[in-house]
Amino acid sequence: MSGAAEELTDVLSAPLSAFLVHLASEKRHSPRTCDSYQRDLQRFGAWLQGRQASAWHDVSGHDVRRYVAWLSREGLGGRSIARHLSAIRRFYQYLLREKQVRDNPALDIRAPKSGRRLPRVADVDQLNHLLDARPDDSLEVRDLCMFEMMYSCGLRLSELSGLDLDSVDARGGEVRVLGKGSKERVLPVGRKALQALSGWLAVRPGLAEESQRALFVSQRGGRLSNRSIQARLGRWGVAKGAEQRLHPHMLRHSFASHLLESSGDLRAVQELLGHADIATTQVYTHLDFQHLARVYDQSHPRARRRNGSDDQQQTPETP
Incomplete structure (x- = not known):
């Protein structure tokens, strides 16, 4: 079940509606931001409702962890799940203020880490x-x-x-x-x-x-x-x-990747890019790994294939 379009019971929908009014009138959030909160919390409420949760104060940290796992199985990435958790935490802060719940079940729960997206590079x-x-x-x-x-x-x-x-x-x-x-x-x-x-x-x-x-x-x-x-x-x-x-950023990525591929000098590339932290520059080491592996296979004396019975059917690549 996606849960996103399921209509919530009054017990679940009334506090959610009040929270959205709070965001729009007291916090002065834009309609777009309010819509985003509504979609994410509606989805959470529908998921709870499908598991016979009768009210927001019945939700435990275990329930939130199960919901995070379900979102992950549904194909959501770490950033999207983090956004859902942020909405849930914010909602429960409001419910705590209104004395409708005793604690915030999402307070110490974190989204799974997303794999870092590698920048696109032109050859x-x-x-x-x-x-x-x-x-x-x-x-x-x-x-x-x-x-x-x-x-x-x-x-x-x-x-x-x-x-x-x-x-x-x-x-x-x-x-x-x-x-x-x-x-x-x-x-x-x-x-x-x-x-x-x-x-x-x-x-x-x-x-x-x-x-x-x-x-x-x-x-x-x-x-x-x-x-x-x-x-x-x-x-x-x-x-x-x-x-x-x-x-434009593709040209910057290409500059960094091509320079690192040729020189192998990560510190120099960091300085040229103006990165404060070398960890930011290290993403480019992943981009040329295949190239480095190919060079290794072609160049290292213990990696190069020799003509023999084991590879008579294969022609080594020219270095």
């Missing part, structure tokens, strides 16, 4: 194909420069849109960016990105006034917004034949 050949495409007009000259900078330096979207003309030292091959927590870092800029920058700076005066400090400007001459950059990257991908939908 090197695809990125080379996209970035080697020739721009058709001045706006595409700008777009190519933006995308080269993102992939060359591993910039966040906000870091790219926040660049000013004086942020880049083309002669020194460096860019100064303001990252999370207003932390500044100086990054090297690759040769291809510097070439694209030179092309953009040659046409930029046709779009921007002399007083405009932003490096990347719109057709009207103002600083380009994050949303516009996202849209232009998607458009570039479609126009230049990308195999997957492109988004």
Whole structure:
């Protein structure tokens, strides 16, 4: 049973309705937030009702744990279950305030951990194909420069849109960016990105006034917004034949994964990305594990296959 659409008895529905009024009138939550609480708590109430629970004060911590297990069997991930538990805890806080229950049965119950979702990465050949495409007009000259900078330096979207003309030292091959927590870092800029920058700076005066400090400007001459950059990257991908939908963070992920794959220097990649905690950077070690395993199989003297009776039917891959 899904339980979500089942009508609750008055004993269960009346306190729930009062709680939703409390959220809307006293807490000033948006209708969307209230609807979310209603859906999650309605589902919990229907599940309880299917197990002959007569009132909210009959619910125990054991019941909540069984509900969490049921949600997991229904296919919900850790984050979704955590949201359900948060709604239940919040509801019982209200019931405690109203003296309708004696305790909060969900207080010490945690959702199962979700497997960390690995970031999507474009392969090197695809990125080379996209970035080697020739721009058709001045706006595409700008777009190519933006995308080269993102992939060359591993910039966040906000870091790219926040660049000013004086942020880049083309002669020194460096860019100064303001990252999370207003932390500044100086990054090297690759040769291809510097070439694209030179092309953009040659046409930029046709779009921007002399007083405009932003490096990347719109057709009207103002600083380009994050949303516009996202849209232009998607458009570039479609126009230049990308195999997957492109988004700014994919370029940052690709920068990190490709650099780590080539260098193996996790600390350096952490510094370049501006991660405060190396654990955040370690997600990229999972992305290139298959590549590293393949290199190992091809290169290590105790892993390489030798011509012999055991593998006469197989041809070793060329290193």
